[in-house]
Amino acid sequence: MSKTMRAAVLRAPYTLEVLDVPRPTVTEPGDVLLKVEKTAICGTDLHPYEGRIELESDVILGHEFLGTVVEAGPAVQQLSPGDRAVASCVVHCGHCRACRRFDPARCAGSRIFGLGIALGGLDGAQSEYVVVPNADLVLRRLPEKIRSSEDDLLFAGDIMTTGYEAVRRALRPGDTVAVVGAGPVGLCAAMSAVALGAEKVIVIDLVPERLAEAAAVGAVPVNAAESDPYDAVLDLTEWRGADVVIDGVGAESALKTACRVVAPGGTISIPGVYLEESMELPFGELWLRGVSILTGVANIVNHMDEVMALTEAGRLTPSRITSHRLPLTRATEAYELFEQRQALKIILDPQA
Ligand SMILES: [Zn+2]
Ligand SMILES: [Zn+2]
The missing domain is CATH 3.90.180.10 (Medium-chain alcohol dehydrogenases, catalytic domain)
Incomplete structure (x- = not known):
């Protein structure tokens, strides 16, 4: 050799x-x-x-x-x-x-x-x-x-296990899952949510090809360029919001969307990598609505x-x-x- x-x-x-x-x-x-x-x-x-x-x-x-x-x-x-x-x-x-x-x-x-x-x-x-x-x-x-x-x-x-664990650590069977970002980890999370028994899986992105991929794995695509993700998720969840929201992007804008579409008592699970030292979040609102946030490198x-x-x-x-x-x-x-x-x-x- x-x-x-x-x-x-x-x-x-x-x-x-x-x-x-x-x-x-x-x-x-x-x-x-x-x-x-x-x-x-x-x-x-x-x-x-x-x-x-x-x-x-x-x-x-x-x-x-x-x-x-x-x-x-x-x-x-x-x-x-x-x-x-x-x-x-x-x-x-x-x-x-x-x-x-x-x-x-x-x-x-x-x-x-x-x-x-x-x-x-x-x-x-x-x-x-x-x-x-x-x-x-x-x-x-x-x-x-x-x-x-x-x-x-x-x-x-x-990526597959990162997306999977982000869902698994938060999901109860029958939950509605919203995934923000249809990149590789987001799509893996959407597949996992379907496989693990989510009632409905919604994927939010701006790129039509990525949304088509999300639809192909069994998710409902929401194009954030065409409709407000908040309205779209409420429409799809009888006004509850999503029980589990996956931030598949790792950027402040995605996390802000996640905070808006999560249901009271719901969970935001963040597999994306954040390097920011601090960020602004609607913390009072998250507290009042009893939202849990799960972070960290995947297990x-x-x-x-x-x-x-x-x-x-x-x-x-x-x-x-x-x-x-x-x-x-x-x-x-x-x-x-x-x-x-x-x-x-x-x-x-x-x-x-
Ligand atoms: Zn990696
Ligand atoms: Zn050790």
């Missing part, structure tokens, strides 16, 4: 190059070296790409990926060379108090692939090979005969298995949002397309 590999390296904001870099090796007993076969570009990757998260220079990006185990450290029990697996985008320690309480978002040892030293210094997976620490906890073996598709299972490691490791099972059962089909499939060698162009919102979701193939 060559000592180098190709990787998508963020040299500085807006400067992403595909370079030859040293191939990583297993160093800890719980590590797995994975040959990456599919890796997606996530909305979160745009934070460092556009300079909103400041990274050190020359970081390999990428935290949505699947591939084949090449080498497993001596402590790895669940995987052997040759196994194919998908990774959780977040790595946890697995044995602290928070991890034991199934609350890994509070794990002080949390790390995310490809987001620099501040988030644990793990190399990302938009590369030919990647080292996965705590592999027994972080990787899930793919079924030998996949009934859904590999692309569907790829998304279990991040991926504890929900991946549910998502993979529902995907294999044909209830979740996230790969439908994939708009582009490109070789890793074209990552520079892929980031430009994604940054200019000309692609909804891009899967890169490092082996092509």
Whole structure:
């Protein structure tokens, strides 16, 4: 095996190059070296790409990926060379108090692939090979005969499970769910709400193509450019508002819409990433109406298995949002397309 590999390296904001870099090796007993076969570009990757998260220079990006185990450290029990697996985008320690309480978002040892030293210094997976620490906890073996598709299972490691958990932590069967934003996570949340037994799912966006996708997964589309989302949601919910509102965007305008359309006693669940230090919210009104707000990084490791099972059962089909499939060698162009919102979701193939 060559000592180098190709990787998508963020040299500085807006400067992403595909370079030859040293191939990583297993160093800890719980590590797995994975040959990456599919890796997606996530909305979160745009934070460092556009300079909103400041990274050190020359970081390999990428935290949505699947591939084949090449080498497993001596402590790895669940995987052997040759196994194919998908990774959780977040790595946890697995044995602290928070991890034991199934609350890994509070794990002080949390790390995310490809987001620099501040988030644990793990190399990302938009590369030919990647080292996965705590592999027994972080990787899930793919079924030998996949009934859904590999692309569907790829998304279990991040966006699909992020959308799913945002709904699952808030939903009671029979609730009406409104999703603000029909981007990848919003569409995954809408699919999850349908699969988990929401009475009605409403998706609010401005882009007709994205709203058509929402309708295709069983949601009622509301075009905010044509009608006030507040009026539309009230019309669709016998004047109650939505029991659960998902902010699938992660921007103040979306959160304000969520505050308006949520029903009294309802829940706003926020999977989107917020980097603002403070924001203005109609807090008195939220308090009077007894609205709960749920935030934070998704609890991926504890929900991946549910998502993979529902995907294999044909209830979740996230790969439908994939708009582009490109070789890793074209990552520079892929980031430009994604940054200019000309692609909804891009899967890169490092082996092509
Ligand atoms: Zn992500
Ligand atoms: Zn922990």
